[in-house]
Amino acid sequence: MNLAVAITTVVVVALAAIGFGPALVRRARRRLHARRAEPPPPRYDPGRERRAERGARELMRSIVSPEEYEMYVELGFMSVNVADGRYAYLVYPHRPILAYDVETGELLSEYCVVFPDRTEPALGERLPDADDVLAKWMSLRGSERELIAVANMHMPGRQIDPAQARRDLARLREWRRVRPHRAPA
Amino acid sequence: MRLVRMKPGHGDVLLAEGDPDVAVDEERLVAEFRRQLELGMQAAVPVGNGLRPEARLVRDFSEVPRDAERVVFFPPAAGG
Numbered sequence: 300m301n302l303a304v305a306i307t308t309v310v311v312v313a314l315a316a317i318g319f320g321p322a323l324v325r326r327a328r329r330r331l332h333a334r335r336a337e338p339p340p341p342r343y344d345p346g347r348e349r350r351a352e353r354g355a356r357e358l359m360r361s362i363v364s365p366e367e368y369e370m371y372v373e374l375g376f377m378s379v380n381v382a383d384g385r386y387a388y389l390v391y392p393h394r395p396i397l398a399y400d401v402e403t404g405e406l407l408s409e410y411c412v413v414f415p416d417r418t419e420p421a422l423g424e425r426l427p428d429a430d431d432v433l434a435k436w437m438s439l440r441g442s443e444r445e446l447i448a449v450a451n452m453h454m455p456g457r458q459i460d461p462a463q464a465r466r467d468l469a470r471l472r473e474w475r476r477v478r479p480h481r482a483p484a
Numbered sequence: 485m486r487l488v489r490m491k492p493g494h495g496d497v498l499l500a501e502g503d504p505d506v507a508v509d510e511e512r513l514v515a516e517f518r519r520q521l522e523l524g525m526q527a528a529v530p531v532g533n534g535l536r537p538e539a540r541l542v543r544d545f546s547e548v549p550r551d552a553e554r555v556v557f558f559p560p561a562a563g564g
Contacts, residue, residue: 347493354495358556359546360487364537395564411564418523418559420492426559430490434558437528441541451563 348427355429370474371432377386378471379436381443389467390435392428395458396450403470409457410450485548487516489525489557499557504550517545517555525557 310346360368363377367450372375377390386407390412414434415424426434455461500516502509502525521543522526529552532538540549548555 351491351493351495355490356495358490358496362537362539362556364535368493375487412561413564414559414561416490416492416559419492422491425492425497426490427509432496433556434490434561436556437530437539437541437556438526438561440537441528442538445541446561449561449563 301341322400329400336411351427354425355433358431359429359436362433366478367436368423370471371429374467376467377436379439381430381439384407388439388453389464390432390439392431393425396439397455397459397464398437399464399468406455406461409453409455409459410447411453411458412446412450438453477483485513485552486554486559487513487520489520490559496556504548505564514545517548520557524560526559526560528556530554530556 334341334455341382356372359371363371367377374402375391378389378392379396380401381387386398387401388410391397393413395409395411399405400407412435414474416422416426417424425431435446441458453476455464485504486501488496490501491497494518499520500513501511501533504510504513509512517527527542527548528539529542531540531549538549542555
């Protein structure tokens with residue numbers, strides 16, 4: 300009995316090795332090759348990132364309105380108006396854009412969109428924060444429909460906490476209320 | 485006219501500069517413009533005045549206004 304089980308096991312193992320062995324070896328080789336071909340992840344350099352953000356802010360300052368630039372620097376996000384004045388977008392760096400009703404402040408939709416730069420893997424794919432916001436600004440102002448068509452649309456709350464967004468809208472209202480009384484930056 | 489590009493780890497990078505009314509400059513600007521589009525970049529021209537600035541997305545150098553100061557290249561948008 301024991302001999303029969305042992306022989307059956309040997310036969311099954313031999314057949315499995317013949318049937319699946321070459322495929323398993325190929326898969327293992329592919330995996331090993333892919334691991335070798337992957338470029339090393341970019342090393343984070345805080346100094347380089349700070350300089351990049353400074354440069355990106357200069358570019359942003361030279362393109363958007365003074366109010367939009369100050370809003371980004373002081374609040375960390377930008378409210379971007381579009382042709383249809385009934386709604387606007389809250390634009391955060393490296394986060395979805397959030398449509399809201401200008402009149403009521405109601406959050407309308409969240410649009411997940413990214414601008415990955417894959418041309419130089421050694422530098423990573425992530426634009427500096429100000430560049431990411433500016434890319435969204437240019438896309439919304441240049442062709443809102445195209446950007447929205449590419450984005451993945453969700454109900455508010457998928458990635459951005461609605462309570463945080465409402466607090467940001469309140470901060471924005473307060474910021475706009477006091478801004479005219481301040482000296483320009 | 486200056487062609488600049490957003491880049492990870494850099495901020496903006498100057499790619500080419502020249503007067504599009506000068507033939508040799510225009511040739512260089514057109515070549516760089518095409519190269520960026522071939523890399524998959526989008527191109528936008530900032531337009532409008534300081535209080536109501538706008539951006540125009542362009543897909544060919546002929547769409548860039550002759551008096552544009554800058555063309556900004558940035559990666560294409562993708563659903564996140």
